[in-house]
Amino acid sequence: MQINTLSEFLTQAGTEFRLYDLGRRLQPLASADFLAIEAHQRPYPWPLQRHAWLAVCYWQSHTVNQPYIWFLKLPLDERGLLNNGAIKYFLASLVEQLGQELSAPLTQEQQQKLAQTPFTFAPSQEKLAAFHARLGLTLKTPPSPYYQGALNYLVNPSQQDWQQLGLQGLAEVAARLHQEPALSQQLVAQWPHLAAAVQTALCQQCEHQPLPRAVEELFMNEISHQLERQEIDDERLSLLLRACAANPTSPQRQQKIATLLKVAPSQALILCLVARLWQDLTDEMLLLSYLNQLAQHHGDIFNSVFNELVTTPALRPLILSNLHHPQLSVAAQRALGQLFSSSS
Structure with missing residues (x-):
């Protein structure tokens, strides 16, 4: 039996299911959006360390109180697209356990075997x-x-x-x-x-x-x-x-963040924004302030933080269009120059 995508498996098994992202923070992922991601029509929206961290929950109509849950860590390519080979590997392991009965309940032993595949994680x-x-x-x-x-x-x-x-x-x-x-x-x-x-x-x-x-x-x-x-x-x-x-982001919160970047640009704040509140950095002036403070006060983590920012689809176009913005500080320009020269 050849099954190529998670959605295909869950549909053929006759299940109801919900998807959640567990990378940066808990976020529901609509089934229609995931279909487009599986078809490589769009990048994964919330990458973390170039992976999608998915919670997959599915159940039969009579077992809603006891759903099955997988936690899958799936690699993304340089464009942020899902590596379908990883999904096929996991599904092949799943079909090996279930045989032709896709809707059959998994035993504890089968669950443990699936958990040992390289694409699962423990939240x-x-x-x-x-x-x-x-x-x-x-x-x-x-x-x-x-x-x-x-x-x-x-x-x-x-x-x-x-x-x-x-x-x-x-x-x-x-x-x-x-x-x-x-x-x-x-x-x-x-x-x-x-x-x-x-x-x-x-x-x-x-x-x-x-x-x-x-x-x-x-x-x-x-x-x-x-x-x-x-x-x-x-x-x-x-x-x-x-x-x-x-x-959702708001002018009040963005103003608070702007103040914090000026008054208390700690490493805790820098990491908090990239990990949890990246959507606020879609404001151009806030993004530039962030990059300036990152370079000036936390140069040792500049490369890793910048890589997380630029692989986030909501931020990537804005970042790339502002690499030569006149309000970027000398420290930020120097950090960016070193980053790109080392990767070339």
Whole structure:
């Protein structure tokens, strides 16, 4: 049996399926868009280290509560197009396990064999929790037992032991903020009273989920308060900014980023922007400021960061058209010159 694409396999198996990107942050990938990517009609939109990091979830109509999940790390070529050879290799391994019964359930042993192929990966615990929280909402399955504990903590944090909270419960809180106004209001009201470790975990989960305006404004205000401190905590600034990453870019956020690049151009901020908030760098002036600060303060990582930027389809045309922009600093021009001379 010859099957050449993931979509072909999932369709022939008679399954329903959902696709998510787990590279830079959790993002749903529409089936129609993936079809175009498989057909090489467009590059993969969110490459990381020249790979697509996919979560593939599929199920039969009678097994929606127990879907199968693959985490696939698929190489991309120099144009950002999917390496279909890698997919064919994985599918060949899959068909070898299933034979002609594509819709047959996989045993634990078969799942383990598939996990040993070179194109699978294990997501971080934070991304895995965010993924399961989003998937649970999509499939309308009940939240984990940890969810109620997280809710109880938000109601009265001083009376609850935060160390007993489960990461999955906090992920499920973050995933529900955009659709439950009372929950988001509770979070905003109690934020100053939450343990620092809980604030950190919630920020890390929020970066993967769309946020209501009130919660995004909470994080923006927290950034302003950090900038007013005598000693700026660069890691916390980055954490708060990343928490807003799943929301569409806005003039307010871009202005905040512009300020941060001038006042606190730390390595944490530089990496946060390339990894989580690259969409904000589609603003030309912000991109030029970013490249200038990258070259001036973090020259040791210039090449690796620039390579990630220029392989991002949303940024590549803008970057290439501004390589000789008069507002690029001498340091940025020199870094670019060295980069291109070493690769030629």
